[in-house]
Amino acid sequence: MTTTDIPAFPTGTILGYPRIGRRRELKKAIEAFWGGRIDAAELEAAAAGLRRATRQRLAGLGLGRRDSSIPESFSFYDQVLDAAVTVGAIPARFADLVDADGHLDLAGYFTLARGAGDNLPLEMTKWFDSNYHYLVPEIGPETRFHLASDRIVREFEEAVADGYLTRPVIVGPVTFLLLAKPSDGAPAGFHPLDRLADLLPVYQDLIERLAVAGAEWVQLDEPALVSESIDIPRERTLAAVAQAYAALGGLDTRPGLFVAAPYGSLDDALAVLATAPIEAIGLDLVRGTVPAAVPGLKDKTLVGGVIDGHNIWRGDLAAAFDHARRLETLSPNVAVSTSTSLVHLPHDVADETKLGPELAGWLAFADQKIGQVATLARGLATGRETIQAHLDAATASLASRRVSPGVRDGAVRSRLEILTPADFSRGDYESRVAAQAAVLDLPPLPTTTIGSFPQTGDIRRARARLVAGDLSPADYRDVMRAEIARVVQLQEDLGLDVLVHGEPERNDMVQYFAENLDGFAVTENGWVQSYGTRCTRPSILWGDVSRPRPITVEWSSYTQTLTEKPVKGMLTGPVTILAWSFVRDDQPLGETARQVALALRDEIGDLEAAGIRVVQVDEPALRELLPLKKKDHADYLDWSVGSFRLATAGVADQTQIHTHLCYSEFGVVIDAIRNLDADVTSIEAARSKMEVVTDIQASGFDHGIGPGVYDIHSPRVPGVPEITELLERALEAIPARQVWVNPDCGLKTRGYAETVDSLRNIVDATRAVRATLV
Structure with missing residues (x-):
């Protein structure tokens, strides 16, 4: 479609959803594939079934089937690895895994993540300030970028065939290169961002193919834009953002471009995105605040990430609604979303039977967060009074937390109040070295x-039997002691x-x-x-x-x-x-x-x-x-x-x-x-x-x-x-x-x-x- 045909962005959405399955179905299927108990076709079928169940669940929770509010954010292992495989960024040591057309099968995909023989896997590190780990792409002057996988397009088409118009999600080109490391053969001073101009045609190709498949919106995740911890001059990052989105937004035929920037405030990157030829900008209003007006912002849809996607508390829904309303002073087009992907959260509080009703009432897992997004979106569309009961219920939950026994313990707080600097300091290090050498003799x-x-199957079974009451604490202790003795002897x-x-x-x-x-x-x-x-x-x-x-x-x-x-x-x-x-x-x-x-x-x-x-x-x-x-x-x-x-x-x-x-x-x-x-x-x-x-x-x-x-x-x-x-x-x-x-x-x-x-x-x-x- 042309940019004049792009429909309105959905009033409520999420940036992503847990992909492991409510009972870790994906984990079990992948590990069965690794163990040779199922083949690639069976793994693909299991994954397709999980994606279908996810779309159905999200629609049932209040996201639209045909308005692009459901993100197509599935991954077999990691979204950064997916981006690397999509654009053909395969390290030379894995060249034998790639077929004549440059494609990588599932077994090869997992080999990049896990290594094989003398070939080390891709390095792994933490995804911003979360406990999620991503695989680090390796890029050098020799990396040949091309559209090596159309899986993103095929998964969108799978959704369409099932009656859903979803929103494909991919790591944006600037974040992808900023998170990559130079390949082993890269010259001194090289940075993967040097290859941006060579990478952008691949993203253009992908976006055009999604347009042909019928996608109305595409989400490009650019969390690197909120981080000051990336070792590259900020001016260069901002220039790369301008270059990337001028190229992608300049396509004659494309879906709407939604650039999401979770985990913090965009700060000076907001002005660059505001003047770029994109249609929607995602703002994390949990970690960040409602920004000041900048030129071009009134022409964008501002997607306010007002529901915390990083923590499980029910939160202050009234304050979240007020944050979303304040965005209307910057643009007439406002939507609400989660602040981050919900991949950081469990699926559903309703799956928990032992938390107790009071604690459970304070919580919102992924499914409850979607309900909150749907509520706020309805309020934006029909007025605050139509959702006031929901806002009041969340406010009452906050009040109950503040006065509940155990939330504040006087003895604990008194102990903190009497701490002195001496409680935080040990003796001289060299003296400690000498004392420890005499005792340990290493x-x-x-x-x-x-x-x-x-942790063997026998260990896990013993723990499960203890929890179920089938093994006494004394017998469990004996089992654990026997295992400890075995480990010590080993x-x-x-x-x-x-x-x-x-x-x-x-x-x-x-x-x-x-x-x-x-x-x-x-x-x-x-x-x-x-x-x-x-x-x-x-x-x-x-x-x-x-x-x-x-x-x-x-x-x-x-x-x-x-x-x-x-x-x-x-x-x-x-x-x-x-x-x-x-x-x-x-x-x-x-x-x-x-x-x-x-x-x-x-x-x-x-x-x-x-x-x-x-x-x-x-x-x-x-x-x-x-x-x-x-x-x-x-x-x-x-x-x-x-x-x-x-x-x-x-x-x-x-x-x-x-x-x-x-x-x-x-x-x-x-x-x-x-x-x-x-x-x-x-x-x-x-x-x-x-x-x-x-x-x-x-x-x-x-x-x-x-x-x-x-x-x-x-x-x-x-x-x-x-x-x-x-x-x-x-x-x-x-x-x-x-x-x-x-x-x-x-x-x-x-x-x-x-x-x-x-x-x-x-x-x-x-x-x-x-x-x-x-």
Whole structure:
């Protein structure tokens, strides 16, 4: 269609919907495909069935069947990987997976995500400040962009055949290139954004094909426009936005272009989009505010993201409606939406039977958020009075939260009020090193793991039987102790230096603590995609936090009786507990973090008293929560680092404190990591081939550091030569006295065969490198 024929944008929409299925149907189908239990055709059929069920569900919740309000946002694994495959950005090492026409089949698609043989998968990192992980495209001067996949068009046509006119969604060209990394062969100074002019014709081709298929609107996600954390001059980003949308908007025949910018305010990018030849702009009004008027804005449809797509609270619906109304001062054409895709949320509060009616009444999962969008859209169309009852009900829910028992605990708040600077500080680091060396007596390049070992079917079945009441607590403890003993013996046989108990009793590194701390609730079916087929159930942090009793001491103490080697007590840190939970929105995050930190401080003190001399407090989410706006960094780093120090500063010099960070772009938060003052920090490094050691060297970081040598997010087993090369690369930049050797992350999701082989190779490589040290 021509731009004069583009219909009005729908009054209410969402930016995306969970794609794993209400009962993780997609996860199960993909893993069946990986396991050879179904073929590609059967996987495609399962995915098509899930997409059809999703469209039907969204229409039933109030989105229109024929007005483009339903986003076509399905992915088998990751939306950034989808964009890379669509435009033909396949790294050279995977060239044999591509057919003569440049197409990649499903097996090849998954190989990019998981690796195969000696071919490493695409690097994976966090999607802005969320717990979702995306796969990082690799682009160089040699990348041949072309429309290599028409899956987006076919899925739109599938919807049309079923009677739905949906809105195709793809990562926008500027965000796609800003999130990419230079390929291995790229020259110094090259940035993937250098290839924008070559990429745009592919996007033009795709958009024209969607127009021919009958699409009336296309959504281009450009969250990179709200971030100040991307290492490229802002002026260049804005110029790229102008160039990209002049090209896409200048097409003679195309659908309407809706550019969505979730996770923050557009700031100076808004003026560029306002003058670009596009029809609609998505504004995140949960993280951002209603902007000032800029030239050209009155000619756009402003899609106000007034419903929080990132958290599960029912929220202030009256305030959301007022925000949407204020947009009408900037443009006569206003619509409402979620602030982000709903991929960050579980499906439906109605699936939860154990939360209790009061707490459930405070919540809104993805389906309830859609209901809120539909309500506000109706109010925009027919007047506030037609939805006043809904606004009043949400206001009453907020009022009930404020006075409910447990939301505020006087004892917890009194404890916070008497904290002093001494509660956040340990002794001199060099004195601690000497004290710990005398107690632990470790070799150079000490080896350890991050904490968890594979969770077998027997472990999961025992936990399920305990929950169902078919296994007594005493019998469950015996099963777990037997597993711990097996894991300890395995580590002894392999020759690891600092051992762990393997965490068989833990369902999830956050949920386990949530189940043992006051102020939390857990869900039955609140599954959220973390990456690929990896799903988690974030806990709900609804009230003041305290620890009613010790949580991990019994397991760690038992483990230490099985070995003469030091055993690590394993805890999840306060920032990660917040990041991987749905956190209360009625007080500052820093206050909540300090409450969690005090509970962990009590646990660490009990571990130390029980004779545990190494305690690891994992903070893989430290970088994840870093605000996208630089003006907010100082406050965040103050409370996040402070909460870790509050948790860990109560121990003696002889007790070694470890922490762990993964997919955290170490160099971005190097000062914060130094300020954590952990004795040893383990980090992700294998998938990026030790790129991080350059940042470590440049920073002068002088504490213990364990750059990972085994990428546990892939099923491949790294060989001794590969691990040796990674270790040698680390030692070129970091003094050997600082270096620890460990996997990138916990081993929970891996199988035992690959885990044992990989750990054996780690130990063998470490022994060989040790022999070369002077």
